[in-house]
Amino acid sequence: MENFNEKTVTSETLYCGKIIELRVDEVQLPDGKLAKRELVKHPGAVAVIAITDEGKLVLVEQFRKALERTIVEIPAGKIEPNEDPKQTAIRELEEETGYRANEFTYIQSFSTSPGFADEVIHLYLAKSLEKVENPAAGDEDEFINLHECTISEAEEMMNDGRIYDAKTAFAVLYVKQLTIK
Template sequence: MDTYEEKTLTSTEIYKGKIISLRIEEVELPNGKTAQRELIKHPGAVAILAITSDEKIVLVEQFRKALDRSLVEIPAGKIEPGEDPKTTAIRELEEETGYSASEFTYIQSFATSPGFADEIIHLYLARGLKKVENPAAGDDDEFINLLESTIVEAEEMMTSTKIYDAKTAFAILYAKKLLPN
């Protein structure tokens, strides 16, 4: 048992959307008092650190309404119900970039915002990239610009906040171990 565990007393779903749901949970704190927690439930996602044969990182640029601006990110996507994360990674790489990969290696999983959300992202390394002749279509509401960047260029994008999300920053730091400057 976790020393600081919060026991759920009640749980009420406030909103259920296409991707997320919001719950209000009343919890008993370790000191016996109660508190409310606003929790986002998410099915989980994958992210792909795709590296080309000439040691460039495949990135996508897209508008993110939550921040009201475009970001440069590694390809990523939501896990469908019952889908294995590796299968999601293979599908998302093709849909977002038009690439397939001969090697998919699991790197690590991590929580994105554990203070209020249960989303876990599974990060994969994709190598042996090959352009797919007729790639699977992406989401109808997703508009993506494909980029390829050296590790130095990616770090510059982090400094300038073009790369601004945690999954991509995590992947770029991981890529520093793999790629030449």
């Protein structure tokens, strides 16, 4: 197999915000030529496939500024510095849905947009849910509507565009696969 590695020659941070860092790297290509790479550095995130005892998916609906519209998603959130991804998942599930899970299982991790971003999402399955009497408060700038739906209802939301992001589409297909076996 050929070596396609790109060696970083220079790196310039253009912006460092609360969630992301924007960087331009100059790289040396395998053929020796130089090229620029525009990169988004991200601390990583978690996402939770939460399933009620009735077999319904717990989803959140929120406005996404990057898309300029509301979409329906699985609960998810950014990993805080030095936070274990499983702890992030437990925290985000409670903050966004008001649920705790008695069964928490790691599924897998995946890159969201490897062409320009290093964000990795760690995906968990949460079962044996119970409502928390006084759930932890969510982010003050986050406004969420909670939905519980069947897999067929979630597939319908994928078809009409209410579910529009890859992590949630993956989750719906993952759960559908679990129920087929």
